[in-house]
Amino acid sequence: MEERRRHPRYRAREGAYAFVKDHEHITTRIVEIGRGGLSLLYSADRPALKQSCRLDLFFSLSRSRLEGLPFEVVSDTDMAGQDPSENMPLRRLGGKFGDLSEDQVSKLNYFIRNFTL
Numbered sequence: 001m002e003e004r005r006r007h008p009r010y011r012a013r014e015g016a017y018a019f020v021k022d023h024e025h026i027t028t029r030i031v032e033i034g035r036g037g038l039s040l041l042y043s044a045d046r047p048a049l050k051q052s053c054r055l056d057l058f059f060s061l062s063r064s065r066l067e068g069l070p071f072e073v074v075s076d077t078d079m080a081g082q083d084p085s086e087n088m089p090l091r092r093l094g095g096k097f098g099d100l101s102e103d104q105v106s107k108l109n110y111f112i113r114n115f116t117l
Helices: 102-115
Strands: 009-011 016-020 026-034 037-043 052-059 065-078 090-097
Touching (some): 009 037, 016 037
Antiparallel strands (some): 037 090
């Protein structure tokens, strides 16, 4: 399969989360993130996420918070049986960011520099 992303994705450090607005306000774990989008894990017990929403990104050990990022879902995959260390069934969601302000781009770059491996 050919890679279609314009921007590379980086593995997020443990403690990087996204708060999904516009959808029951759920908190999810960020798996990978890049300038163009991210992938995250969420409980399969929850309803599938909407095709578009807004995200707040944060790191558990920091006061940094990036708010209101427009986000569009590209894929939503059942991860059943993929990770035996997980106690609950998970889904992996991938998507892309919508149009970001200059301030959001700057804060996203900071988040990527400081909270990825």
